Amino acid sequence: MAKDKKVEQITDMEVDFAQWFTDICTKAELVDYSGVKGMFILRPYGYAIWENIQRILDDKFKATGHENVSMPMLIPESLLQKEKDHVEGFAPECAWVTMGGSEELPEKLCVRPTSETLFCEHWSHIVHSWRDLPCLYNQWCSVMRWEKTTRPFLRGREFLWQEGHTLHATEEEARAETLQMLEIYAETLEKEMAMPVIRGNKTDKEKFAGAENTYTVECMMHDHKALQSGTSHYFGDGFAKAFDIAYTDKENKLVAPHETSWGMSTRVIGGLIMTHGDNSGLVLPPHIAPIQVIVLPIAAHKPGVTEKAEELVARLKALGIRVKGDFSDNSPGWKFANWEMKGVPLRVEIGPKDMEQGHCMAVRRDNGEKIVVSLDELEARIPALLEDVQQGLFDKAKANLDSHIFAAQTIEEAKALQEEHGGFIKTMWCGDLACEEAMKEKAGMSSRCIPFEQEHLGETCACCGKPAKTMIYWGVAY
RNA sequence: CCGGGUGUAGCGCAGUUGGUAGCGUGCCUGAUUUGGGUUCAGGAGGCCCCGAGUUCGAAUCUCGGCACUCGGACCA
Numbered sequence: 105m106a107k108d109k110k111v112e113q114i115t116d117m118e119v120d121f122a123q124w125f126t127d128i129c130t131k132a133e134l135v136d137y138s139g140v141k142g143m144f145i146l147r148p149y150g151y152a153i154w155e156n157i158q159r160i161l162d163d164k165f166k167a168t169g170h171e172n173v174s175m176p177m178l179i180p181e182s183l184l185q186k187e188k189d190h191v192e193g194f195a196p197e198c199a200w201v202t203m204g205g206s207e208e209l210p211e212k213l214c215v216r217p218t219s220e221t222l223f224c225e226h227w228s229h230i231v232h233s234w235r236d237l238p239c240l241y242n243q244w245c246s247v248m249r250w251e252k253t254t255r256p257f258l259r260g261r262e263f264l265w266q267e268g269h270t271l272h273a274t275e276e277e278a279r280a281e282t283l284q285m286l287e288i289y290a291e292t293l294e295k296e297m298a299m300p301v302i303r304g305n306k307t308d309k310e311k312f313a314g315a316e317n318t319y320t321v322e323c324m325m326h327d328h329k330a331l332q333s334g335t336s337h338y339f340g341d342g343f344a345k346a347f348d349i350a351y352t353d354k355e356n357k358l359v360a361p362h363e364t365s366w367g368m369s370t371r372v373i374g375g376l377i378m379t380h381g382d383n384s385g386l387v388l389p390p391h392i393a394p395i396q397v398i399v400l401p402i403a404a405h406k407p408g409v410t411e412k413a414e415e416l417v418a419r420l421k422a423l424g425i426r427v428k429g430d431f432s433d434n435s436p437g438w439k440f441a442n443w444e445m446k447g448v449p450l451r452v453e454i455g456p457k458d459m460e461q462g463h464c465m466a467v468r469r470d471n472g473e474k475i476v477v478s479l480d481e482l483e484a485r486i487p488a489l490l491e492d493v494q495q496g497l498f499d500k501a502k503a504n505l506d507s508h509i510f511a512a513q514t515i516e517e518a519k520a521l522q523e524e525h526g527g528f529i530k531t532m533w534c535g536d537l538a539c540e541e542a543m544k545e546k547a548g549m550s551s552r553c554i555p556f557e558q559e560h561l562g563e564t565c566a567c568c569g570k571p572a573k574t575m576i577y578w579g580v581a582y
Numbered sequence: 583c584c585g586g587g588u589g590u591a592g593c594g595c596a597g598u599u600g601g602u603a604g605c606g607u608g609c610c611u612g613a614u615u616u617g618g619g620u621u622c623a624g625g626a627g628g629c630c631c632c633g634a635g636u637u638c639g640a641a642u643c644u645c646g647g648c649a650c651u652c653g654g655a656c657c658a
Binding site for chain 2: 120122126137193218251253259306310312320332335367369371404405406438439441455456457465581
């Protein structure tokens with residue numbers, strides 16, 4: 105087979121994983137670069153993936169009682185500084201507006217890196233009584249963080265996300281909210297994006313600036329590096345006190361409410377690419393694919409073929425499937441490669457031979473399997489095949505995750521395992537920051553999370569040998 | 583932010599001691615094309631990343647920016 109004329113050239117992931125990733129981002133027409141470092145243009149096909157993720161999440165947020173709002177993009181310096189840990193965490197990567205027209209502003213304004221301070225300021229105005237709680241808010245927006253190293257989807261100076269912010273009367277209720285939202289992320293990643301996750305707690309070192317607890321869902325990429333794919337934070341009443349949010353409770357006492365926030369960003373699209381993609385390009389799970397089925401007429405000029413293909417498109421569309429027919433004059437081989445690169449989960453071919461025999465050919469993107477589908481059974485078989493692809497992608501990703509988790513008793517062992525296999529290394533840990541830093545220093549790994557599902561691997565910390573408190577996952581992260 | 587690489591047509595690349603540009607592919611037009619990237623003919627397309635400097639003359643030499651990319655540091 106002539107391989108010298110590709111639709112677009114994609115570097116093999118075994119040759120250069122980072123280049124492979126970048127190639128998919130641009131060649132599959134997900135993003136384009138803008139004139140400003142770290143600011144990416146999401147092209148229609150890339151944005152459509154985000155819209156599908158957005159729709160799924162938004163439905164879940166609404167189903168659990170949350171309402172969408174829109175907060176300002178700019179934060180006055182004085183407001184940002186009200187919570188000490190928060191400002192220390194974000195100040196190094198803030199971008200500032202200092203001029204209005206040709207006038208210097210009396211106070212510089214930060215382009216929001218996250219909006220906790222804005223929500224708190226607002227709540228301090230509107231929350232007065234226990235009857236005002238809970239506040240269950242979310243916003244879809246972009247935020248700005250002046251990163252040094254930037255990559256499409258994985259780390260941009262501006263990126264799209266949603267940030268949920270809630271306020272509750274009790275700690276129990278706020279903690280339940282934090283876990284509920286983490287579970288929504290986990291189930292969206294696993295069921296819709298076919299990305300298996302590990303749920304857990306961040307260490308103090310890795311938790312969000314200003315949070316008491318940060319919960320995370322961690323995913324494993326094709327190169328066995330970790331990607332934090334969603335986080336949910338419990339703030340206690342620290343922010344409320346810093347921003348003078350107080351309400352009168354049922355006993356007529358003035359008390360501070362408990363706060364949470366949680367976010368998921370377009371970064372998960374990077375995760376999607378690095379979880380399912382292959383050397384032919386993108387591979388998209390059917391649930392979030394902008395185009396779920398591509399219908400290709402073979403020998404389209406022969407009588408009846410184009411009409412038949414159009415009929416198949418109409419029948420699949422009637423089922424609610426996101427389907428498109430490619431009636432361009434490119435050769436069949438070109439179309440195969442093109443739609444594979446774009447990650448369309450299922451290809452349906454229809455040609456004169458098929459028509460004679462009353463069937464069409466379905467080809468799965470995840471494993472290349474070709475399936476003869478009787479035209480009479482189209483409505484039953486195609487949706488089922490899409491679910492098979494969805495499950496197939498999850499199973500493959502789960503196998504990758506499960507086969508790259510290793511237990512270690514010492515730092516040296518952890519380092520050797522990471523160097524040989526990559527992936528997550530699980531050890532016991534005493535809970536000390538010094539040991540976390542030692543693991544970073546000696547083995548090049550950061551803590552990923554203290555998993556909810558604990559195992560007892562031994563009595564002592566892998567780093568210092570003192571009595572261990574918990575099991576923890578380590579890894580190399582994006 | 584530190585170090586390496588890159589920047590010439592949409593994309594991938596050439597470019598003669600310094601004399602303002604060419605190839606492949608893609609694109610447009612017309613044919614051709616039955617199952618993995620057809621074949622042919624004609625055509626369009628370039629502030630040579632930006633700014634200064636050296637020079638009669640700079641894509642080419644010098645300096646300074648910017649962007650992309652890889653690695654490290656930093657970082658949700």
